Amino acid sequence: MKKFLLILLVMSVSAPAFARDAACDEYTIERLEDALEYLNMDTTDLGFYKGWDNPDPFRLQLVDSMMRNPLYIPDFGDEMIEVFSSFDTNFADGYLFLAKALDIKTKGIKPGRIVRRIKSSARKKNILVDTLSLPKKMKKGLKELLFSMEKSAYYLESAFDSLSYEDKGVLLCDAPTIWLETNEEEPPDTLRGYLLRRFGEDKDTIEYFKERDITVREAAYRIDRRKLLVSSLYLFLGVSLSEEQFSALDSLEIAHLPRMETDSIVGDVILTLDTEYGRLVVGDTIDNKYLGYFPFIVDIGGNDMYLSPAATAIYRYLSPVSFAADLSGDDVYDFSDDFSFGSSLLGVSYLLDCSGNDIYRGASYSE
Numbered sequence: 001m002k003k004f005l006l007i008l009l010v011m012s013v014s015a016p017a018f019a020r021d022a023a024c025d026e027y028t029i030e031r032l033e034d035a036l037e038y039l040n041m042d043t044t045d046l047g048f049y050k051g052w053d054n055p056d057p058f059r060l061q062l063v064d065s066m067m068r069n070p071l072y073i074p075d076f077g078d079e080m081i082e083v084f085s086s087f088d089t090n091f092a093d094g095y096l097f098l099a100k101a102l103d104i105k106t107k108g109i110k111p112g113r114i115v116r117r118i119k120s121s122a123r124k125k126n127i128l129v130d131t132l133s134l135p136k137k138m139k140k141g142l143k144e145l146l147f148s149m150e151k152s153a154y155y156l157e158s159a160f161d162s163l164s165y166e167d168k169g170v171l172l173c174d175a176p177t178i179w180l181e182t183n184e185e186e187p188p189d190t191l192r193g194y195l196l197r198r199f200g201e202d203k204d205t206i207e208y209f210k211e212r213d214i215t216v217r218e219a220a221y222r223i224d225r226r227k228l229l230v231s232s233l234y235l236f237l238g239v240s241l242s243e244e245q246f247s248a249l250d251s252l253e254i255a256h257l258p259r260m261e262t263d264s265i266v267g268d269v270i271l272t273l274d275t276e277y278g279r280l281v282v283g284d285t286i287d288n289k290y291l292g293y294f295p296f297i298v299d300i301g302g303n304d305m306y307l308s309p310a311a312t313a314i315y316r317y318l319s320p321v322s323f324a325a326d327l328s329g330d331d332v333y334d335f336s337d338d339f340s341f342g343s344s345l346l347g348v349s350y351l352l353d354c355s356g357n358d359i360y361r362g363a364s365y366s367e
Helices: 026-038 061-068 072-085 091-101 111-121 136-159 165-174 194-198 203-210 216-221 225-247 251-255
Strands: 269-275 278-283 296-299 310-314 321-326 332-334 341-345 348-353 359-361
Touching: 061 072, 072 091, 091 111, 091 225, 111 136, 111 225, 136 225, 136 269, 136 278, 136 296, 136 321, 165 194, 165 203, 165 216, 194 203, 225 296, 225 321, 225 348
Parallel strands: 278 296, 296 321, 310 341, 321 348, 332 359
Antiparallel strands: 269 278, 310 321, 310 348, 341 348
16 A cells, blocks of 8 residues: 655645635525524624634634635535545645645646656656666656656755745754654653754754744744645655656566665665765665665565665755655564654655555654
8 A cells, every 4th residue: 555655844824725615515505594594694694703713824724714604614524535535546636635725825736747847857868877777667767766856856945945044943943842742741842952962963053043033933934835845746746657667667677687785775776876865775676674864765575674764854964855665565664763754854755655564663753
C-alpha cells in the first residue's frame, strides 16, 4: 500500500479559498425552511453568534464560510470523503483540494503541466546520467528524479525568500514546542532549542534565537505557501513518475545491473550519485540496511531496514528536499529519535512505500 507523506511547515493563512453556498438536498432544505418559518426565522438566522464572524487573518476562510452557512458542513464532509477515497489514483488533485481548504492560492497550478515538464526533462541530456551503463527506463527515471529535485528545491528556496536569518532560526528553535510530544509535567518551553541542540549548535547561537522578539506564527506568516505547494508537487510527481520507470524493469534487466558497496549501507547497491542536494542511492533487490542518512533513496526490492532518518528534510542541518521510494518488500523503518521518517521542517519530504507488510517505529513528528 502506498504511503504518502508530503510534509509542509505552514501555520499561517493567506487568500480566500472556499466561497460556495450551502447545498443540502431539496427535500432537506424545504423541511428546514418549514421549521424555521414556524419559529419566525429564516436561513439567514442560522450560524454562530454573528459577533464571532469578524474577519480574522489567522482563521481559515473555510471556517468562516461554515460559521456563516452551517448547512454547507454536510456537503463539505461529502467532498472530503470523495477526495480521500480517490487519493491512491488522484493524489495531486486531492492535494490541491486540501491546499485550497488551507487558504492557499491554487489557481493556475496544474499538476498535468508539471508532469509534462518532468517527462520532457527525461528527453534532454544529463551528464550525470547519460554516461552510466543502465537500461533506458532506469536512465529516464533518474533524469525525472534529478529534474524534480532541482525544481522542488528552487521553489522551496523561493518560498522562504521573505524569511530573514532570524525568522528561520526562530522557526527551528521554537517549532518543537508546538509539535513534539512532552510529558504533562514538563513545560513546553523546555523544548525551545531542542532541535538546535540535537544538531550540535553552541549555547550562544541557541540563546540568540531564544531572545529574538519573533513568534513562530509571525515567521510562518511570511512563507509563500503557494510556492511551497508547487515545490512539494514537483517532488511528489517526480518520484511517482520515476517509480513507474523503475517498476517497469524486467528480471533480466535487473540481473544485469551493476553492483557496488558503499559506506553506511549493508548490502550491495546499484549506484550512488552525488547531487547538489546530497547523495542519491539506488538500492538492490537484496535485503539492504541503511545505517546512515541518505536524502534520496530508491530501493527496487528486498526486505530492507532503514535505521537512520529517511525522507526527512530539515533546513540547515539536512537536505532541504528528501525522498525515499521503496518499491517492494516487507520493510522496517526503525529510528527512535524525532524527525525520523517522512518528516520536514522548512523543507519538503516524500516517503513512498509501494507494497509489503511494513513496520514503522519513530518518535514525534515522524510517520
